[in-house]
Amino acid sequence: MTLFVLRRLGAAVPVVLGITVIAFVLVHVVPGDPAKVILYGANASPEQIAALRQQLGLDLPIWRQYADFAGQLLHGNLGTSFLTQNSVAFELLSRAPSTLVLTAASMLVAILIGVPLGLVAGMRPGSVLDTLARWISFAGVAVPYFFLALLLVLVFSVKLQWFSAIDDGTARSLVLPAVSLGWGYAAILTRLVRGRVIEELRSDYVKAARARGSGDVRVLLRQVLRNSSVPAVTTIGLQFGNILTGAAITEVIFGRAGLGSFLATSITSKNIPVVQGAVVVIGVAYVLINLGVDLLVGAIDPRTRQEARG
Amino acid sequence: MTTDPLSMTVATRTPRPVGIKGLKATIGRAALLVAVLLLVVLLVAPGLLAHVDPVATSDANLRGPSASHLFGTDLLGRDIFSRTVHGARPVLLASLLGVLLATAAGVAIGVLGGVAPRLVNALVMRLVDVFLALPVLLIALILIATAGSGVRSIVLAIGVAFTPGFARVVESSVRRLRRAEYVEAARVFGSTTLRTSWRHLIPNLLTEVVVLGSSAIGWGVLTATTLSFLGLGVRLPAPDWGSDLAAGATNLADAWWLSTFPGLAIMATILLANFAGDHLMRVLDPREGVRFGRLFRPAAVRRSATRDGGDDA
């Protein structure tokens, strides 16, 4: 197991390195002068701007800038926000909990809706329940989450006043954003789990289990459930980044201070260090989460461990 | 009402009345037919459906849906029906072209990665991994911020953001196909790598790619509208579902029609794209080439033909 983790971590190194390069390069491609961004509103003279450019190291050749950037990264220093002059690490960290909570809650919504629905539908393909599940999943993928969020607020907080319209720190205020963000993924999971269940139910070992006298429920719980949860787990891992950025709009609508919305505004206002920091953090988080997913899949399916051992 | 590809390949548990089976095929075909027709009309001549100028303002502003304005009017008195119809163009164009771009790039990178020697493969696929680790919206946002606004940027954004996912799938398929015996067989009689790629790999990838691409269109629509919802890549006052939805968002309580119709349009498009994609997946037997004449033939009839042939002497 440790071996597996080590190998995976080793494989992740070039990816993380690549992420830092991308973070660095992509942002430099965006037009607009960072010095001007910093001095926005200061009515700065060209000389002041030039001085600031020099201070920021923007006059250095690009590879030197990257070397400095990477060197700082190694020390855990993600730079200083152009806008607030606070450290990027601080800015990200102070917003991370809210986003993580929202992301986790959405995933929970997705799993709690998607997996049972998929199981039930897959057990009886073609049944009324299955048809229902499939329509739900179709609708789930089709409704844009931002539109859903708007509708949910209008109905459940403005009209019915069941949930608060903006975040107030309570779990209750998490319900609407989590549902609007998790709904689409619930739909995806439903489809995946359903397909997998159908496939598993057709497999030889299920036939063999039936030949030993296993009933439907036993087959579902003891034979199929574990195998069928693999696509759910891997999908969540792969979609992690997308859920996180999907949170950007949801966060804005529900007045949550989170990474997603922060990242979006930072990109549009060309707050370079923040974007770089966030890209690196998101990239690394993605790598780590998928490592965790691999471990989890390994725990579910012993064959994958074997494969990794090679 | 099976639309799932997996359940289509097996016999069903209980014999079902032919009517429902037929209906299922009909829905798939109808969805595809409607999708194609709509696509053509919306892209080529939206004016056929809505002859009111979508940007023409009038004094009749903020009117609810009525006979003269099917979907009502907005703050500037523009006809929402016309805006919804004409608004399809940027979204569809962006998602179709974007997905097309991603498909082309993904296939190119995937095939390259798949047939290249180990070192090149590692290099290419690591790069793909890097982009895969970055969320689609993030890539899109950065590109929009770079390339400025307009459909072109959204196309580019979707193209770039979707490419790594495609490349990954294609690469693993190529690697699988390369081990396929018929590809090895080609090596035995001395087919060059280039020829093998062209004759065997790419044609056999095609179905998969078509299916992948059609299922990505829904995501493309969602991404495109998300970007324009954020006010990025928008050209005013041209109609656009995302930005029109966003513009009406504050009016949802008092003038629901402003956001609702663009929202429904997005939903319908994604739904249709998914239906059509599912149908494609069902009718495009991986064992045969993509022959488009086949798309509108009933799936059941075709499959039985192949089955019969398969076991026959």
Added chain:
Amino acid sequence: MSLLEVTNLRTEIDTRQGTIRPVDGVSFSVEAGQTLGLVGESGCGKTLTGLSILRLLPPGGAITGGSVRLDGEELTGLDEPAMRRLRGSRMAMIFQDPMTSLNPVRTIGSQLREAYRIHVGGSRSAATARATDVLGLVGMPRPRERLHDYPHQLSGGMRQRVMIALGLMCEPKLLIADEPTTALDVSIQAQILTLIDDLKSQLSMGVLLVTHDMGVIAEYADRVAVMYGGRMVEQAGVQELFEAPRHRYTKALLAAMPTLELDRGAELATIPGAPPKLLDLAPQCRFAPRCAFAQDDCRRTDPALTTVAPDSDHLHACFHPATEPAVRTEPSVPRTGADEPRGSETLVQLFDVHKRFGLKAQRPFGPRRAVHAVSGVTLSIAAGETLGIVGESGCGKTTIGRMLVGLERPSSGSVTFDGRDLSAQSPAVRRRRRRDLQMMFQDSAAALDPRMTVAALIEEPLVAQGVGTRRERRDTVRELLDAVGLPPEAAQRYPHEFSGGQRQRIAMARALALRPKVIVADEPVSALDVSVQAQILNLMRSLQDRYGQTYVVISHDLSLLKYLADRIGVMYLGRLVELGPSEQVYGAPRHPYTAGLIKAIPLPSAARTGVGPEKSVGLGGELPSAIDPPSGCHFRTRCPLATDRCAVEAPALTAGEGLHAVACHHPLTTELLTPAR
């Protein structure tokens, strides 16, 4: 009263194409302590008969008539929960593929316990104890430890033992074994079948042994039931059936098998055509379209199962049964030119060829490991001969074949063709050279690009090599199609529209397109039914007579090679352990391994069954890992004759005077193992 009595059983499956009747009025019975062998070609309804007894039918399937009685109790009327209580407790079923029939994500212990606790209940520890016992019973070494293993950690043979153990957890009265050894090597097959046989008498179970292999039936069944097209066509005691088959189908089936004692010069008898599809069948004898003896009545009415004599237990369903007692009615046509001496000039030469496949290191920065797929094979192949390579799964047969045609490069050693080392030449020359070396793959469905027409497929090598004009190529395609016995219309169709045998013909035509000097055929018929297998083997031989190419035939089936090959090379764990003319290798094997292999082959001959239950397991144990092969002689771990010397010194392949080559310190000296017929 029989243990199991099946009367006039009918099963239907509703599919999109219509209603399939895979079990159509089948009757038979199984006695306690007896094995009923159920044979027939692929798709004739054997599996579904077994599944119908358990009532585990595919979606859309239902039993529509007849009765199934277990110990006198009628099963067809039972509700699902009652059936569930029976499954696994009073009757158990073993499936063909042990790889897929075990849940990959659960330990075998938990799967064994589950079977027990469903029916017996009881504590976990009781279940564990029982599981350990049963694993011991099926011959699993160190059963307690194995309980924590996952299926993928076991070898194929061990997995099948687990499957059997699963069946035996509740001591069933009836065991249905559906092709329990088809996926396994002969040596393992013999072990497993012997095990089932032993357990049968030990537990006085009734066994329904489903197989398509007449040899297996002959050795392990007490009584035989032959199915064809969903119907029961013949039933008899095993000896009676082999000595005096009545149904024309049974007779033809027996004749089509290449047997060890079959003369190499003879051509195999074939059954034309293919089994019927079980859809919308006309009321006629289902074998009639393929039967040489069919007459009008056969085509009008479906014959019923009747006894041969009033109080005989030999039943058949044939209007014109065979009455002559001989085994072969269709005389084996002597093969023309079979005795002409083959060329002796060396065409291909392998010299000390090694092939290692690198594996990932176990630890990061740890030593890299490798599979030694082939280690030090030296071999020369003469022009025009047929060389057979035989050995257990994983011994490196395919790898040798792939190196011959250049799909794989040797890690060391050389492969020379016409005296020139291929790997030393420029890629362009090498590509041209490929014309001379062609390959036929095992799975023709996989080896033919599904998107190309047959014409395009056959023409492809010519196009790739830039041979001929378009017109010439078209002519070649037509000629080749004719040569392999396919109609010209086939050219415009797609591979999936053909049967397995026909596909193998297409593959053959393609391999011939470039008029190669050598064709390497990797398991060319192992995926085919006996009747079709015979067609392909005959074809291969006739094409050799016509075009004079050299064959290297790779197979795990010694009897097939004995029939087809001039010389046989026996491989074990990457090494060539014996090499010689096929009669000699078979008739007087010098390596203990070869002898064991031969012994393990189940024989369908009446003579053999007459010998009685001399069913000795040819080879014990299993093939060791190719990553860390045993030191010295690789075979020593399974060899009854092994000495200390064998552990130290690897024997070289040497030929004694008048004897063929063997790599053994203690070669056998037996004159002939089996008497010539």
Added chain:
Amino acid sequence: SADDATTSASVSAGGGTLTMGINATPDTLDPGATGLALTLLISFALFDPLVYWLPDGKGGSAFHPGLAESWTISPDASVYTFKLRKGVTFHDGTPFNAAAVKATYDHVVDPRTKSKSGLGALGPYRETKVIDDYTAQIVFSAPNASFLHQQAAGNFGISSPAALTKYGPTGFGNNPVGTGPFTFDSYQTGSQLTLLKNPKYTWGPKALGDGPAKLDKLVFRIVTDDSGRYNALQSGQLQIAMNLPPNNISAAQKSGKYEQLLVPSIGTPLGMPINVAKPPTDDPLVRQAILAAVDQDAMVKSVLYDVYKPAHNVLTPITPGYSESASKVHTYDPDKAAALLDRAGWSVGDGGTRTKNGQKLDLNIILFSGGGLELPTQFVVSELQKVGFAATTSVQPFATAQASFNSGVHNLGSFGYYGADPYLLNIWVNSGAIESGFNWSHYDNPAVDKMIATANATAADATRDRLYQQVGTKLMQDAMFLPLWDVAGAFTLSPKVKNLHQTLNGYLAFHSATVG
């Protein structure tokens, strides 16, 4: 949470928590460093300036003693001397004196502070002299008549020198310490800012009330989504929602459940700078035609729900130096616009779009996203189309748009600037600010540059105002800006909220505010 409990419980006149929804995230809480006008709103609660400048309630404005009891200005407007109030302490207990004034101003010009608007507003600052403990003198290297206005605008709230040293030039932004009516309690990044009553506060200007603040707690809740603020106001999570979109303001007004406070702001109106360097808007006739073609009054009615006031000038009416006559230079007259275009050689082609030498009369409009001009611009475009213009509008992220404006690829952009003194025009039309500043009209007129410089060197208010009026008129005549509407802070509030005061920059002062 606990906050809500207090809110609902506070029915009495004093005490309680007031939660206000603001529409943007403050970049920093250091008013000296900030680049966002919004931070100045918070700065009025935490800091006191030397001199307050407040509306007089009659459309005018007046100076009130703040931390300075009196002040004198040298005739050339380059030396300002302040007599300071005694007995004032900072929130951290540090006594207030001249050293604090010096520390505050030196902090703004410290490069490490990376001050944005403060640095710009301060002008040619040389030094602060500590004459004695309670006399401070601020010296400029050039005449700077705008200073007294500027120092009152919020950027120069006097900061605790102890805290400045303790937290450093950037750390102070997270730990603001002033002398204001509220003390800083906590800031949840990007989410909310909590302030507590400063019980010692007795030195506020009489115009804003007596003694310490009435509220116990003042919370600024960041809700960037427009409808989010309105929703939260409706669900009772906010008592004040700032800058709601006009349709919601109008709906709130109609509902009768909320009160509406519109606080005019000094500075420029919101509008569209017209690029005088890029064809076709390099032609003055075309620019005049644009100004004549757009009916701001109609736009305000239809798109802004009549919430704001239409603008026709480069400055808002309450800004010193605002010229009444400049507002009359252009009036809505589409016929005149057509005539002007005819005269400029643009003739009507097919489809109604004018052409000249085969060239279409096409305008490239660039907006930045979230600038609030999306809908109004579409109105403008429809007006322009009526007289024969064609236009393409693209919306870009702010940083991208800024780069476009500086490079001058646009014909029309979007702009609005808050500034305490008409000297802000310098930022906006100075020829030195084209490539890197805010001169998005690319207006290059040395004469105007000089007039503004002269005005800023003139201490006498009347003379100075006159000079600015001339500048304003000249700018309007040159048609380098299409004004749309006057910016104002819009506050929709629950009727429970009372005793709010307005500031001149369109914000509120909470010195004597109460809830319930």
